[in-house]
Amino acid sequence: MTDFVAVGARARGLRAHLFTRAELEKLASEDSVARGLARTGKLIVGPPDSAQTDDLERAVRQTAKAHLTTISRWEGAAPVLEVFAAEQDRRSLRALLRGAQQAAPSERRLAGLMPTSTLPERLLSSLARLPTPADVVSHLVSVNHPDAGRLFLLTHQKAQPDLFAIDLALVQGFGARSRRVKGDEPLRRFVAHRLDVSNVQTAVMLEGSREVDPERCFVEGGSALSREAFLQLARARPADAGAVLRKALAGTPLAKLGEGLVDGITLERTGFSLLLDEQRRAAREQPLSSAPALFFVLLLDAMLRDLRRVVWGIALGAPASLIRTELVTPWS
Numbered sequence: 001m002t003d004f005v006a007v008g009a010r011a012r013g014l015r016a017h018l019f020t021r022a023e024l025e026k027l028a029s030e031d032s033v034a035r036g037l038a039r040t041g042k043l044i045v046g047p048p049d050s051a052q053t054d055d056l057e058r059a060v061r062q063t064a065k066a067h068l069t070t071i072s073r074w075e076g077a078a079p080v081l082e083v084f085a086a087e088q089d090r091r092s093l094r095a096l097l098r099g100a101q102q103a104a105p106s107e108r109r110l111a112g113l114m115p116t117s118t119l120p121e122r123l124l125s126s127l128a129r130l131p132t133p134a135d136v137v138s139h140l141v142s143v144n145h146p147d148a149g150r151l152f153l154l155t156h157q158k159a160q161p162d163l164f165a166i167d168l169a170l171v172q173g174f175g176a177r178s179r180r181v182k183g184d185e186p187l188r189r190f191v192a193h194r195l196d197v198s199n200v201q202t203a204v205m206l207e208g209s210r211e212v213d214p215e216r217c218f219v220e221g222g223s224a225l226s227r228e229a230f231l232q233l234a235r236a237r238p239a240d241a242g243a244v245l246r247k248a249l250a251g252t253p254l255a256k257l258g259e260g261l262v263d264g265i266t267l268e269r270t271g272f273s274l275l276l277d278e279q280r281r282a283a284r285e286q287p288l289s290s291a292p293a294l295f296f297v298l299l300l301d302a303m304l305r306d307l308r309r310v311v312w313g314i315a316l317g318a319p320a321s322l323i324r325t326e327l328v329t330p331w332s
Contacts, residue, residue: 007076011296028323054107079183085116086177112308147173171198186291196222197271203233224252302329
C-alpha cells in the first residue's frame, strides 16, 4: 500500500508558494499585470514589465512545471501525479486538437496548458505548431502517448474530424488511465467524480440530439450520475435540463452542478470547484492519505486557470469585478 505521508507533508509546505485568492483578486485590479506578478515573487522567472500575454503564460507554465518536479521527488507522489497527468492531458489534447483544426496561432493553443510527465513542455510546444489534428495525433503515436491509439482512427486522413467524438475519446482515455493507478479512497473518489462531471457535460452537449446515440457516450466509472440518469439528461429538452440534472444529482457531492445555468462553461467551472472543495475537506479529515497531495496539484491547476483569466481579462479590458467572479481558487 502506498505511503502518502512524505508527499502530503511536502504538499502542505508547497501551498505557501502558490498564489492566494487575495493575491489573484488584487492582480485583477492591476494596471500592469506583469508588474503585479513580479511583485508577488511567486513565479520561478519573474516577467519584465514589458512582458506580453504569451510571455506571462509561458512564465506561469514554467512555474507549474517546477512545482510538479519538486513534488514528484517525494515518496507517494507517483499515483497522484499519474491521475493528475491523465486529467491534464485530457484538457491539453482537447485544446491542441481544436486549435489545430481552427488553425489558431501556436501560443494560443498553449494557453492555460499544464506540462506533465507524458506531455512535457517541449512536446506541448511541438504539438502546438503542427498544422492539422491528424499531424498532432501522428506525433503522439511516434512518442507512444497513452491516448494516441484511441485518437488515431478519429483523425487519420480526416480534414475535419468529429470534435465531439474526440472529446469523448479523451474522457474515456482519462478513465482508462486513472483506473489503472493503484491509489487510495480519496484518489479513487476524485476519479469517479471527475468522470461524473464529464458525463454531465457530455449529456448536456447531447440534449435532444438525434445525430448521436447517447447509449454509446456514457463513460463508466463515476459514482454520482447513473447511466439511466445520464440517458434521461441526454434526451431531455434544453428547457428541462436543469430540473433533470437537479433530480439526478440530489443528495450527492455534486448536487450543486444542477444549480444555476446548465451550460458547458458553467459546468466546467462549477465541477472543478466542487472537486477542489472535496479534496480540501479530505486533506483536513484524512491527512495521511493522498488527499493533501491531490489538493495541492488541484490548487496548482486552479492557479494556472486563474492567472490565465487575469492575464487575458486585463489584456482584453474586462472589468476587475467580472474577472473576480470567474476565479476558482478558494479562499483560505
